[in-house]
Structure formats: structure tokens, C-alpha cells
Amino acid sequence: MIQFIVATHGKFAEGIKTSIELIIGNIDNLEILNCYTTQSFNLKEEVEFILKKYPKEELIVLTDIFGGSVNNEFLENISNYKNLNIVSGVNLPLILTLIEKQNDYDNPKELIRESIEECGNSLIYCNDELEKKIEEDQEF
Template sequence: MAKELILISHGKMADGIKESCELIMGPQEHVHSVCLLPEESPEDFKKKFDDEVAKFDLNDVIVFCDLMGGTPCNVVSRLIMGGEKIHLVAGMNLPMVISWINAQMIGNDNDYVDAAKQGVVDINQYLANMGK
């Protein structure tokens, strides 16, 4: 059975990462997004998140969030502390999501946290070091 990835964020970042990912990788039926909008409370976000995860077996779900300590992360962290079996990773970026999708496509585990870290590059410094 395929794993499900739920992207959560402040504002529409999760929607944007999903859309950008699909531009590169094609449609992704196992990637979902839940966004905390400015007019919403933590309770509103929790309801949206609960509605999304209710569609899946939690053993098959991983959640990437934008920011450790932010409301989306805190809402899901409270669920984990309450006993829910949710795998949550903070610091989401596009290389991380693409790495997760690639791993799912080829059927192996991947270090998507490492991919997220490697995706952060000071291009000016990289270019300056190319000639050395």
C-alpha cells in the first residue's frame, strides 16, 4: 500500500510546495496539503487536519510541516503527545518532498531530512568555489 504525505503550513505554503512538486514530478495522488489561513484558529486547523488524516491509516501517513514550534506543528505535536501514531517532520522544503516522492516511486526508504538539508545551498558561494 502506498504511503500518504500530508504537507502542513502557515498560509498556502503547503499548497504551493505541492503544486511546484507536481510541476516537476507530475500529479501526486498520495501528496496532500492542509493550510492554516490567517482567519483560522488552531481549532479550525485541527479540524481540517483531522478530516484529512481520517481518510488514511495513520501507519501509512507522514506529515511534513513548515516550521517547528508554529501552530500547524504544535497542533500535530499535541496529537502525537496524546497517543496518535503520526510521523511528523519539521522544516519542509521542495527537495525534501521530491526526495520522499522518488523514494516512494522506487520502493525504498530515503533520508528526506538529509535531502532537505542538502537542498539549502548558498549559490554565490558555490559559484565562487567552482573555479578553485
């Protein structure tokens, strides 16, 4: 089974989970980690707790910023946890795709790679798209 962890600075992870639940409902295998939301927050302890909590599940951890403290803390543990897969740059289309397709793949690495490829074009400058549409309409 796959366990998804969304770990971000601030309450971004919580916002992603709220949006996911609004779109597709409650996801049992999704956990979030809001980082640095209290002064007593200890990233190292929180990451260690999560990693030990899921020793047999395939973990897909989605972080917000590659090279950021949250991402780096999980990366420091990658050699000790063979079930740990880390993806940075989490966004709603990516996590929705991963969740929707998780049962279609036996290998989490394939799921991740295919989902990233599929969602790679989800960033669109809408002004340019609108201009293209106007130009196309004017040609007819």
C-alpha cells in the same frame, strides 16, 4: 501505503504542491493543508479530520516551522496515532525525494531519515559556490 500531507501557514503548501505537479505530475497520495487562510479556519478540527481520514495509511506530515502552531497541533496527536510521522522544515527537494523513493522502503521512518540525510545539503549559499569556482579556475 504512504499518505503525504503538507501542512503550512498560508498558501505555502499549495505552492509546494503546484511545484511538485509541474516537475513530476499529479501525485495521488499527496494532500495539502493551507492554514489560516480564512477567518473561520480551525486548525484543531482540520488536523483531526485529516488524521481520521487516513486510519490505515502511514502518514508523513510535512510542516513548515518546528514549534509553530501547525507543527504543534500535529505533534499533540502523535501518541494517539501510531501511523503518524511528522517532519518540520519542508522544502521542495525533501518532498520530491520522499515521493520518488517511497516505494523503495517498507518502513516510513527509514524513508524519512534517509531522505533528510540526502537533502540535508540542499541549502547552499550560491555566492560562496561561485567564489570557489572562480578561485579554482584561477589556479589553472
